[in-house]
Amino acid sequence: MNHLSSVKHVIIVLSGKGGVGKSTMAVQITMGLHAAGKKVGLLDVDLCGPSIPKMFNLEGRDIHQCPEGWLPVYVDKEQRIGVMSIGFLLHDLDDAVVWRGPKKNAMIKQFLSDVYWQDVDYLIIDTPPGTSDEHITVMEALRAYNPDGAILVTTPQAVAVGDVRRELTFCHKTGIPVVGIVENMSGYVCPHCSECTNIFSTGGGKALAHQNNVPFLGSIPIDRHLTLSLDTGKNFLESNPGSPALSAINHMIQKLIAIDKDLP
Amino acid sequence: MSNVPENAPEHCPGTSSESAGKVEACVGCPNQAICSSIPKLGPDKAVEEIRQKLSGVKHKILILSGKGGVGKSTFTAHLAHALAMDENRQIGVLDVDICGPSMPRIMGAEGETVHQSGSGWSPVYVRDNLSMMSVGFLLGSLDDAVIWRGAKKSGMIKQFLRDVDWDKLDYLLVDTPPGTSDEHLALIQYLSGAGIDGAVIVTTPQEIALCDVRKEISFCRKTSLPIIGIVENMSDFVCPKCHKSSIIFPPTTGGAIKMAENLGERFLGSLPLDPRIAQCCDEGKSFFEEVPDSPAVSVFKAIVEKVVNYCTGLAKHMEADTGESNMEVS
Numbered sequence A: 001m002n003h004l005s006s007v008k009h010v011i012i013v014l015s016g017k018g019g020v021g022k023s024t025m026a027v028q029i030t031m032g033l034h035a036a037g038k039k040v041g042l043l044d045v046d047l048c049g050p051s052i053p054k055m056f057n058l059e060g061r062d063i064h065q066c067p068e069g070w071l072p073v074y075v076d077k078e079q080r081i082g083v084m085s086i087g088f089l090l091h092d093l094d095d096a097v098v099w100r101g102p103k104k105n106a107m108i109k110q111f112l113s114d115v116y117w118q119d120v121d122y123l124i125i126d127t128p129p130g131t132s133d134e135h136i137t138v139m140e141a142l143r144a145y146n147p148d149g150a151i152l153v154t155t156p157q158a159v160a161v162g163d164v165r166r167e168l169t170f171c172h173k174t175g176i177p178v179v180g181i182v183e184n185m186s187g188y189v190c191p192h193c194s195e196c197t198n199i200f201s202t203g204g205g206k207a208l209a210h211q212n213n214v215p216f217l218g219s220i221p222i223d224r225h226l227t228l229s230l231d232t233g234k235n236f237l238e239s240n241p242g243s244p245a246l247s248a249i250n251h252m253i254q255k256l257i258a259i260d261k262d263l264p
Numbered sequence B: 001m002s003n004v005p006e007n008a009p010e011h012c013p014g015t016s017s018e019s020a021g022k023v024e025a026c027v028g029c030p031n032q033a034i035c036s037s038i039p040k041l042g043p044d045k046a047v048e049e050i051r052q053k054l055s056g057v058k059h060k061i062l063i064l065s066g067k068g069g070v071g072k073s074t075f076t077a078h079l080a081h082a083l084a085m086d087e088n089r090q091i092g093v094l095d096v097d098i099c100g101p102s103m104p105r106i107m108g109a110e111g112e113t114v115h116q117s118g119s120g121w122s123p124v125y126v127r128d129n130l131s132m133m134s135v136g137f138l139l140g141s142l143d144d145a146v147i148w149r150g151a152k153k154s155g156m157i158k159q160f161l162r163d164v165d166w167d168k169l170d171y172l173l174v175d176t177p178p179g180t181s182d183e184h185l186a187l188i189q190y191l192s193g194a195g196i197d198g199a200v201i202v203t204t205p206q207e208i209a210l211c212d213v214r215k216e217i218s219f220c221r222k223t224s225l226p227i228i229g230i231v232e233n234m235s236d237f238v239c240p241k242c243h244k245s246s247i248i249f250p251p252t253t254g255g256a257i258k259m260a261e262n263l264g265e266r267f268l269g270s271l272p273l274d275p276r277i278a279q280c281c282d283e284g285k286s287f288f289e290e291v292p293d294s295p296a297v298s299v300f301k302a303i304v305e306k307v308v309n310y311c312t313g314l315a316k317h318m319e320a321d322t323g324e325s326n327m328e329v330s
Helices: A022-035 A101-114 A133-145 A158-174 A204-212 A224-232 A244-262 B032-037 B045-056 B072-084 B150-163 B182-190 B207-222 B255-263 B275-283 B295-322
Strands: A009-014 A040-044 A064-066 A069-071 A081-084 A122-126 A149-154 A178-189 A216-222 B057-064 B091-095 B115-117 B120-122 B124-127 B130-134 B169-175 B198-203 B227-232 B267-270
Touching: A009 A022, A009 A133, A009 A158, A022 A040, A022 A081, A022 A122, A022 A149, A022 A178, A022 A224, A022 A244, A069 A101, A101 A133, A101 B150, A133 A158, A149 A158, A149 A204, A158 A178, A158 A204, A158 B275, A178 A204, A178 A244, A204 A216, A216 A244, A224 B207, B045 B057, B045 B150, B045 B182, B057 B072, B057 B295, B072 B091, B072 B130, B072 B169, B072 B198, B072 B275, B072 B295, B120 B150, B150 B182, B198 B207, B198 B295, B207 B227, B207 B255, B227 B255, B227 B295, B255 B267, B267 B295
Parallel strands: A009 A122, A009 A149, A040 A081, A040 A122, A149 A178, A178 A216, B057 B169, B057 B198, B091 B130, B091 B169, B198 B227, B227 B267
Antiparallel strands: A064 A069, B115 B120, B124 B130
């Protein structure tokens, strides 16, 4: 059985740095593509720190088996957003998954081969930080399916950009195309005086994209409503019209869909 | 070192034995392939070598978090700077984040190289009494990616612990990558002889981060690693213009203080989000010196004091226990 061959587009969300908003972006891209009428699957391969179930308010849900394989957990009644994460397989959410590389690789391979996504338009893959087991395994397994490429998430400060630069090298070495770079947490607007402070500096992601000649997908400002909606598993795109982060996210999704139109 | 499972076949040599999966009794056992392929965690001679190498290091502290980007490296760097303010102390920092080494930049040592000496690798000195080691010093260019699987990363960590010539240190701070995987297991395994004082766990206030941090605490408990305490970073943000504070990462479930209380762990303090701290990290400076007026400075100093008290208390406790000093050097 080959469930991935029926998936039209595969996008991997990567970052060398932790906590820059990979999962947040993966969730927002999924929601945005869904709002644009696409059928989307989201695979979380962060085995030691799975945050996707929480962000969709799906904690405690179980995976079901069907003759074709594992069925993803669906977010909506129409079954147009399917999610798979190790979080659904853990009995105790506080329990640590203390696994070395080979065991993680086996789990990821199983996720990639056994999940029955059905005919999704997009499969978004959320990854842990780094350039190690999880990433090598995903890249090796996906090479045969011609993935659209990777979206690199960074925050603006030099410390984060430094790690993301290494991730770019990883993409080049493993031959995965870079769809673009997103700069998250770009500025914070003080709710008292509306002054915008660049907490983590500014422009680092844009400069990195420019230097390496890859598309820049936009800067997303810090918005506490975004953090809040993820903590509570609410749909940020629907519940916060008018937020500057929302328009930046929508802009990014438009770019993604446009890029895909150019693909064969 | 037998580790024989309850349902094992008769004469099972034990899962961690050298001959696991290879003897007659293993034929037909469903786990034979796993047993024979897993690297053995049994007594590794490196553990003893590392114990000897680190015998001049009084206190060893790990900085952990299940979540990435919460400020582990920032905390480690500034804990080191704060400890090094006392000129009589010798401090070492080891960065075991192999794929994303940010320590060289945060410590202002980017571009430095490591030298080999007769007794091992010489660490890079950032101050007279503060030295550090990171995989970042071994890379040719800043763009270089370390595309390594777990086993190779563990090997590198073993080499760092065994071959870096720290000489005598009061504190060795080990900065880790997020998660509960190869790097963390390697540290626990290789430092089992030398001993670890404990771990400082760093988190941010929102539930998404706390979820992962609870897993890290469960990891510490599973591996019997003592927890010194929990630090909450990026707690609130003070606007540089109007000086009013606001919350960026809302503690929807009570934040780290509540989590520490629920889990019965020590809470060390909440550090505010100050854009000048991020800037200091980018420039490789110590924020104690650059922005002494930051509200983070006094909170940080209180946390440092708690960590020092824990370590010295532990040393005294050990002394009382064994009737002699546990340190080979004074």
